[in-house]
Amino acid sequence: MKGIKKIVAAALCGAAAIACAFGFAACTDGQETGDGDFSYSVYMPDGAPALSVAQLMAEDMQFGGEVDYNVVDASTIQTYVTGNSPKADICILPVNLAAQLLGTGESYKMLGTVTHGNLFLLSKTDDTQITSDNLSSLVGKSVGVVNLAAVPGLTFKVVLSAADISYNEVGSSGEESKTAVNLYAISASEVGGTSYDYYVLPEPAATTMTGRLQSLEFVGDLQELYGGEDGYPQAVMVAKTTVIEENEEFIGDFISAVEGSAEWLAADTTSMQTVVEAVQSHLTEGMKPTFTAENLNAQVIENCAIEFVAAAECKQEVSNFLVRLSAVAGRAFIAEDDFFYGYIS
Numbered sequence: 270m271k272g273i274k275k276i277v278a279a280a281l282c283g284a285a286a287i288a289c290a291f292g293f294a295a296c297t298d299g300q301e302t303g304d305g306d307f308s309y310s311v312y313m314p315d316g317a318p319a320l321s322v323a324q325l326m327a328e329d330m331q332f333g334g335e336v337d338y339n340v341v342d343a344s345t346i347q348t349y350v351t352g353n354s355p356k357a358d359i360c361i362l363p364v365n366l367a368a369q370l371l372g373t374g375e376s377y378k379m380l381g382t383v384t385h386g387n388l389f390l391l392s393k394t395d396d397t398q399i400t401s402d403n404l405s406s407l408v409g410k411s412v413g414v415v416n417l418a419a420v421p422g423l424t425f426k427v428v429l430s431a432a433d434i435s436y437n438e439v440g441s442s443g444e445e446s447k448t449a450v451n452l453y454a455i456s457a458s459e460v461g462g463t464s465y466d467y468y469v470l471p472e473p474a475a476t477t478m479t480g481r482l483q484s485l486e487f488v489g490d491l492q493e494l495y496g497g498e499d500g501y502p503q504a505v506m507v508a509k510t511t512v513i514e515e516n517e518e519f520i521g522d523f524i525s526a527v528e529g530s531a532e533w534l535a536a537d538t539t540s541m542q543t544v545v546e547a548v549q550s551h552l553t554e555g556m557k558p559t560f561t562a563e564n565l566n567a568q569v570i571e572n573c574a575i576e577f578v579a580a581a582e583c584k585q586e587v588s589n590f591l592v593r594l595s596a597v598a599g600r601a602f603i604a605e606d607d608f609f610y611g612y613i614s
Contacts, residue, residue, distance in 0.1 A: 311358065318383060320544065374609075392467045407467065413469070414470075431593070579611060
């Protein structure tokens, strides 16, 4: 059977080679050679990452070739950059996942960060604003965290660890600690409907829930708690190494467009309906959109902290964040120098 598969594979390769020779198929990784004659696929999870390229989708930017934009379920994003023939030529994904899957820089390189944190602390029992000065007041309290095992939970643990505050993941035993912050893994639908003292969740869910439940209030900003106004590198944009090598002009143009998209998104002249439609029109069929005309506004966009920062400029920031994530996750997230596009050691 293996021998037959090898023969079939060889035949297919030969057919592809003949097709390439006569111009019937794209012979390079996601690109057909020629002046502006290329085709690339861009994948991003729904939510804040999708907002970072909203203008590109709204204006259907093709960069002289063909660019296909895809907004997918966040839980599936890694499938588009892994395997023998990954679909994504450009992809946006969480920084820890990018480092874990692509950190060597062999198959993909990081072009830059696109979001810098959209996590907030909410409460319906206490309206005291939580800052670095009174963070210890959470000790002994219960905190429901949406996506406790992923970036939201890991980031909150990083914030607590940096302040030398212990945390306790409350599992099925239900045993809470009086000397640590008690963390519960919850879904977004449980926010406000349970008896936790605090909640950690991202935008736009945070604004949606405070609008739905008047007793629920914003009481903390994890970006500021992490270390100031700049937040932390949350979602990054990567591109196939082969695409970078074959079409660096396109990569430069794409980066410039993403940089401009952040300004477009925050402009008074950009309507929320335009943004919503841009994202929704590229959603995977059957998906329920994160953003709607009811939950997207200027404040939510500001809270999503969208800004493109080139990989060479944010390398140290990303490396530092990965070290902190690794410490609380109990696993190493490593990005080598070669992973950072444009970085020269």
